Amino acid sequence: MTTTERASVSSLEDPSPEAAREAIAKGTEREALVTVFGRCTVDYEGRASSRLAEGDRHVMLKPDGATLVHTDEGQQPVNWQPPGCDHDVRCVREKGTDALVLESVRKTPEERLLVRFRDVLQVSSFAGSDENELALSGTEEDLRQRILEEPTLLEPGFRPLATERDTPAGAVDIYGEDTAGRAVVVELKRRRVGPDAVSQLRRYVDALARDLHADAAVRGVLVAPSVTERAERLLAEHGLEFVSLEPDPE
Amino acid sequence: MTTTERASVSSLEDPSPEAAREAIAKGTEREALVTVFGRCTVDYEGRASSRLAEGDRHVMLKPDGATLVHTDEGQQPVNWQPPGCDHDVRCVREKGTDALVLESVRKTPEERLLVRFRDVLQVSSFAGSDENELALSGTEEDLRQRILEEPTLLEPGFRPLATERDTPAGAVDIYGEDTAGRAVVVELKRRRVGPDAVSQLRRYVDALARDLHADAAVRGVLVAPSVTERAERLLAEHGLEFVSLEPDPE
DNA sequence: GTGTTGATATCGTTA
DNA sequence: TAACGATGTCAACAC
Numbered sequence: 033m034t035t036t037e038r039a040s041v042s043s044l045e046d047p048s049p050e051a052a053r054e055a056i057a058k059g060t061e062r063e064a065l066v067t068v069f070g071r072c073t074v075d076y077e078g079r080a081s082s083r084l085a086e087g088d089r090h091v092m093l094k095p096d097g098a099t100l101v102h103t104d105e106g107q108q109p110v111n112w113q114p115p116g117c118d119h120d121v122r123c124v125r126e127k128g129t130d131a132l133v134l135e136s137v138r139k140t141p142e143e144r145l146l147v148r149f150r151d152v153l154q155v156s157s158f159a160g161s162d163e164n165e166l167a168l169s170g171t172e173e174d175l176r177q178r179i180l181e182e183p184t185l186l187e188p189g190f191r192p193l194a195t196e197r198d199t200p201a202g203a204v205d206i207y208g209e210d211t212a213g214r215a216v217v218v219e220l221k222r223r224r225v226g227p228d229a230v231s232q233l234r235r236y237v238d239a240l241a242r243d244l245h246a247d248a249a250v251r252g253v254l255v256a257p258s259v260t261e262r263a264e265r266l267l268a269e270h271g272l273e274f275v276s277l278e279p280d281p282e
Numbered sequence: 283m284t285t286t287e288r289a290s291v292s293s294l295e296d297p298s299p300e301a302a303r304e305a306i307a308k309g310t311e312r313e314a315l316v317t318v319f320g321r322c323t324v325d326y327e328g329r330a331s332s333r334l335a336e337g338d339r340h341v342m343l344k345p346d347g348a349t350l351v352h353t354d355e356g357q358q359p360v361n362w363q364p365p366g367c368d369h370d371v372r373c374v375r376e377k378g379t380d381a382l383v384l385e386s387v388r389k390t391p392e393e394r395l396l397v398r399f400r401d402v403l404q405v406s407s408f409a410g411s412d413e414n415e416l417a418l419s420g421t422e423e424d425l426r427q428r429i430l431e432e433p434t435l436l437e438p439g440f441r442p443l444a445t446e447r448d449t450p451a452g453a454v455d456i457y458g459e460d461t462a463g464r465a466v467v468v469e470l471k472r473r474r475v476g477p478d479a480v481s482q483l484r485r486y487v488d489a490l491a492r493d494l495h496a497d498a499a500v501r502g503v504l505v506a507p508s509v510t511e512r513a514e515r516l517l518a519e520h521g522l523e524f525v526s527l528e529p530d531p532e
Numbered sequence: 533g534t535g536t537t538g539a540t541a542t543c544g545t546t547a
Numbered sequence: 548t549a550a551c552g553a554t555g556t557c558a559a560c561a562c
Contacts (some may be wrong), residue, residue, distance in 0.1 A: 082418040104346070112555085153408075156404065162337030166360055168332040227485060262451070472554085472555090
């Protein structure tokens with residue numbers, strides 16, 4: 033979507049393969065968002081490989097190189113290519129008819145998406161402008177702010193000393209001290225947590241204990257809205273603690 | 283996309299808000315895939331909350347209840363609602379002009395997406411059929427098959443005994459024995475692994491050792507194309523092993 | 533570029 | 548329904 037005075041749309045219905053090819057090429061050249069709807073097969077080869085037999089699908093080509101193939105179901109595209117790809121459009125003579133082929137290719141990793149249309153029902157090009165970015169709240173970062181502003185939410189007397197404190201196992205969300213001067217490692221999760229989060233906290237506690245010096249007492253506290261039962265058992269097993277708290281979604 | 287003889291598209295350009303509302307309502311009623319392009323704001327309230335100021339965007343309403351809002355950049359939609367939502371379309375009198383409002387709502391969790399169009403440039407409805415499903419290869423499941431068919435790939439004499447063997451920490455990918463009769467826990471990853479995979483393997487090995495009986499010797503083997511350095515250190519630290527192997531993408 | 537982690541992750545499977 | 552783990556996860560950020 034190039035920045036134009038006003039957004040614009042141009043659209044073709046039931047185009048010939050050659051007319052479709054031309055419209056798509058023109059749209060991508062103009063840096064427009066291009067959509068194609070029709071009957072197609074989809075093949076992918078790269079990090080994995082996949083094949084999708086014929087069906088009616090909606091294909092979106094973005095000017096940043098992304099490709100999305102959507103069916104009528106699911107939030108996720110049935111197939112796709114990430115931004116940074118090169119789009120190619122061409123007509124191919126196949127079995128006595130002209131087919132329209134879309135190809136999206138990238139390197140590192142080398143992968144290729146091929147959409148072969150037996151029939152194109154609509155091609156549209158959308159040009160517009162979008163200067164604004166999404167403002168999101170209720171994230172882990174918001175949870176961190178909440179605790180830093182009011183450390184007593186974690187426990188009375190807790191003193192935050194650093195965020196993203198580095199350890200051999202990675203960066204700790206919040207590092208601080210309790211009233212007794214013991215080191216406290218805090219791991220934050222914005223939603224209910226499972227065993228993976230406990231393992232993560234455990235790695236940090238172990239690494240920090242070793243880093244400070246032999247058998248330093250390091251407490252580990254997991255902060256999240258809630259925990260699963262298996263995670264709770266794991267916490268107890270490893271002498272880790274849990275505080276129920278959630279990000280302020282306001 | 284209802285199953286029809288042949289796919290069909292109906293499209294409106296520069297419709298009035300009321301004409302757009304009618305076309306969208308008709309499309310969703312017919313279980314078609316509906317797209318709307320125009321200038322809009324987007325608000326989300328639910329697991330988190332977000333606000334997106336005015337811009338030109340492409341909105342897709344799927345008959346399964348999913349909603350996708352795309353800008354001209356990125357593989358991911360700038361905002362969305364998962365399948366299972368109820369779509370609602372209406373015209374609202376605002377600041378002396380008619381605005382078109384799309385609302386997608388679901389419960390559990392309760393969340394709501396509001397797209398408010400100041401200007402609609404195109405509404406399209408797509409009906410078609412798609413009976414075929416994606417065939418994907420090069421997954422973790424393929425890697426498992428490869429090892430089960432040729433256990434010596436893991437190590438000479440390895441004997442698989444079970445897949446998805448249950449432990450208190452979760453199900454083990456492959457459980458087996460080595461030539462010495464020792465229990466072996468195998469964790470598979472289709473791509474290069476980091477510290478999280480090592481922690482996962484460690485949880486399984488610990489749980490199984492405890493489950494079998496006190497101080498049973500249980501080996502843990504991580505199978506993946508490669509490991510990061512930190513993961514390698516963690517493996518060594520906990521006496522776990524690594525075998526380099528990747529899924530056959532053919 | 534690789535490494536690490538968060539995400540309104542999404543998705544599928546299973547208890 | 549919740550829980551758990553895979554994903555061609557994606558995306559942001561650090562190094």
